Amino acid sequence: MPPSDPDAADGVALAMGVATGEVLAGPGDAEGIHVTGAPLRFATMLAQHAGVHEVLLAPDTERLVRGATTTEPVSFDGGEPTGGAR
Numbered sequence: 001m002p003p004s005d006p007d008a009a010d011g012v013a014l015a016m017g018v019a020t021g022e023v024l025a026g027p028g029d030a031e032g033i034h035v036t037g038a039p040l041r042f043a044t045m046l047a048q049h050a051g052v053h054e055v056l057l058a059p060d061t062e063r064l065v066r067g068a069t070t071t072e073p074v075s076f077d078g079g080e081p082t083g084g085a086r
Contacts, residue, residue: 017046019058049076 023037039058046056062071 013052015047015050015052016055017043017048017050017058018055018061019043019046020061020064021058 019039019042021037021039023035023039025033025035028034042058046058050056056074057065057071065071
């Protein structure tokens with residue numbers, strides 16, 4: 001989890017990862033459904049690498065939103081997937 005942002009009025013700091021793709025969904029517990037798949041794992045990894053107040057997009061997701069928003073390329077070292085955008 002990223003550290004709190006001292007400049008945030010409410011002390012909340014967000015870091016997000018967004019990935020697009022197919023997932024499996026099925027019955028879960030009383031609180032909702034169970035969802036699993038590569039996009040969820042990739043989005044989790046992106047969120048863990050995102051800075052405070054940063055949204056990292058998977059390469060497929062960036063292609064889908066290209067032209068609708070401004071992005072810049074990013075890559076990861078140390079065996080993590082390369083590519084994506086912020």
